[in-house]
Amino acid sequence: MSAVSDAAQRGSTARPRIVVIGGGVSGLATAGLLARGGADVTLVERHAELGGRSGRLEVDGHTFDTGPSWYLMPEAFAQYFALMGRDVDVELDLIELDPRYRVFFEGAEPDGIAEVLDVSADSEENWRRFDAMSPGEGDAMRAYAKDAGEFYRIALDRFLYTTFERPLAVLNAGVIRRMTTLVPLLVQSLGGRIAARVRDPRLRQVLGFHAVFLGSAPSRVPSLFSLMSHLDLTDGVRYPRGGMFAIIEALARIAREEGAELRTSAPVARILVDDRGLATGVELESGEVIRADSVVSGADLHHTETTLVPERWRAHPERRWHRRKPGVSTLLAMVEVDGEVPELAHHSLFFSRDWDANFEAIMGRRLPPVPASVYVSRVGATDPSVSPAGKDSLFFLVPFPADTALGATEPSRERLEEVARAYIAQVGAWAGVEDLPGRSRVLSLTTPADFEGRLGAWQGGALGLEHTLLQSAMFRPANVSSRIPNLLYVGASTTPGIGVPLCLISAELVAKRLLGATDAGPLPTPAPRGFLGRSRARGVLGNLARRARA
Structure with a gap:
């Protein structure tokens, strides 16, 4: 029985x-939001x-x-x-970091102690520190961060919360007024x-390291992403007590409270699609079918498009992926140290002098040098x-080429x-902790x-997919299949x-797609329980209902 006839x-x-x-x-964010919307949600x-x-x-x-x-x-x-009708400050115990992060700049001698900069929780103090490093540049950094804040607010208001189903919906008087500034930011x-x-x-380097957060290098990311400097230089850096996994725990708890069923150890073998090109559920590797x-x-x-979706209905078949860019990978090392390492802050960044060559190696699918930016x-x-x-x-996180042969x-x-131990030695030398390698043990490695x-x-x-111009905003893969109208995507490789934070927004974009909402702004808060009932007239579920009646 198809999803449409079943629904009817x-x-x-x-x-x-x-x-x-x-x-x-x-x-998890999608499951919770759609359950609040009145759907019977099963997450696998x-x-x-x-x-x-x-x-x-x-x-x-x-x-x-x-x-x-x-x-x-934030x-x-x-x-x-x-x-979800909750207060983030109640759900998460957020701690303001000071310093926001510490930077170690490679010194004149490769094995020497590096120059150190603490980026303070006091932005005014940061401008003074930047000016002390390079006279006159404090004002330049302040002006750069001010522009970044303006671009950030425009992005929140007009670009991040839209599905781009109607691309011109992002335009308003403010965006049109700034077009002469915004357009160059896309091509530079x-x-x-x-x-x-x-x-x-x-x-x-302080302004450019965010490119790694976007899966890329400063020379490849559109300069619109300069907006990210607003976050660490002006807005602040926080830490949820219990770690970033505390966010997962909060999302899972809320999803269950809203009625979603969360099933683990339930790998999906395939997405079921009927002869009319409609998704009717999933089949697990165990053989169980969930309609x-x-x-x-x-x-x-x-993985979704080349493994889970039947070949006939793939909107992103394998032949199209040669034009796409996977973005950087990483070498992650979880390390135990005997004793403490107070020389390191909560966040520490180690920037090599040969910054460009470091990125060129990674994007060219070659191992980064030692020393590298870590x-x-x-x-x-x-x-x-x-x-x-x-x-x-x-x-330890070392940006690495996306190459599945590694590890x-x-x-x-x-x-x-061995490479990880070399980076441990680099960090010890730069931070003035010469005995760090002898005190360290690699507990786990992710390649x-x-x-x-x-x-x-x-x-x-x-x-996720690298944020080049042709893989950002309206050019990024849409969050709905062009072949299967009731198959939606959520996560880092879609909009x-x-x-x-963008994955949280991605969940909201799924709800907007189900509702048929094509505006540029976020949904009103709190979302009323049962709000998906509005999709009877519009959106993905509304279209399915009309097909059922036909």
Whole structure:
């Protein structure tokens, strides 16, 4: 029986049945929101634990977040929790970080102690520090951050909360007034914009490192993404007590409270599609069939389209992927240290002098050099409970090429462990902790091959499709299949893009698509329970109901 005829038989007032594939941020957020909307929601997650890329690892008394570690874009979190009738400050215990992060700039001698900059929670103090580094540049950084804040507000108001079903809906008087500024931001690279505004190469790195958050390099990201400098330089950096996994726990708790069923250890074998091209549910690898009126996939888009969707109905078949860019992968090392490492902040960034060559190697699918630009998270600086007594926990992230051969075999993994130890030695040398390698033990390693094997990530990419111009905004894959009208996508490789806050927005865009809402702004808060009833007249479910009556 098809989804349409089944829905018709159950009557126009029946609750729509929706299956959500994937228990990461976007899947959990979608499940909760659609359950609040009145749908009968079943979420299926292939692993025994929820979280997806935002997982948690507990090993030898240490607790690590295994994915995202920066809490940015607080407006997106506040909007989602408000939609669910909750207060983000009640659901999450947020701690303001000071310093927001610490930067180690490679010194004149490769093995020497690096120059250190703390980016303070006091923005005015930061302008003074930047000016001390490079006289006159404090004002340039302030002006850059001011522009970034303006672009950020425009993005929130007009670009991030739209499905781009009607691209011109993003235009209003304010956007039209700024077109002469906004259009060049699309064609100029982030690196180019930074170079035109700031002279000092160290300060250029402070403005350009966000490109990695977008799966890319400063030379490849549109300069509109300069808006991200507003977040760390002006808005602030926070930490949810319990780690980023506390967000997963909150999303799962709320989804269950709203009535969603969350099933783990339930891998999907295929999405069921009838002869008319309508999704009718999913079949699990166990053989169990879960019927649905609509399917939302939070799995990797490439995996969804080339493995789960029947070949006849693929909107993104394999032949189209050669034109796409997977974005960077990463080498992640979870490290135990005997004793503490107070020289490192909660967030520490290590920037190599040969910044461009570092990125060129990664984007050219070559291993980065040693030394390289490295990120280290020391959560114990904020929450000592993540480590056993007398120990410290360090999370190393090294941007790596998206190459599934890296870590695919035992010899390759052993080689990458050696590479990880080289980066531990680099961090120790730059931070003035010469004995760090001897005090450290790698507890767990995540490679590009692991991102493919565990998460089905295309080419082992760690984040999602790279944010090039042709993979951003209206050019990013839409959140609904062009072949199967009741198959929707959610997560980092669809609109609006990469990152925990954008994945929360992605869930809202699924709701907007079901409702037929084509405006540019976020949904009103709180979302009334049963709001999907409005989709009887419009949206995906409304279209299915009309097909059923026909």
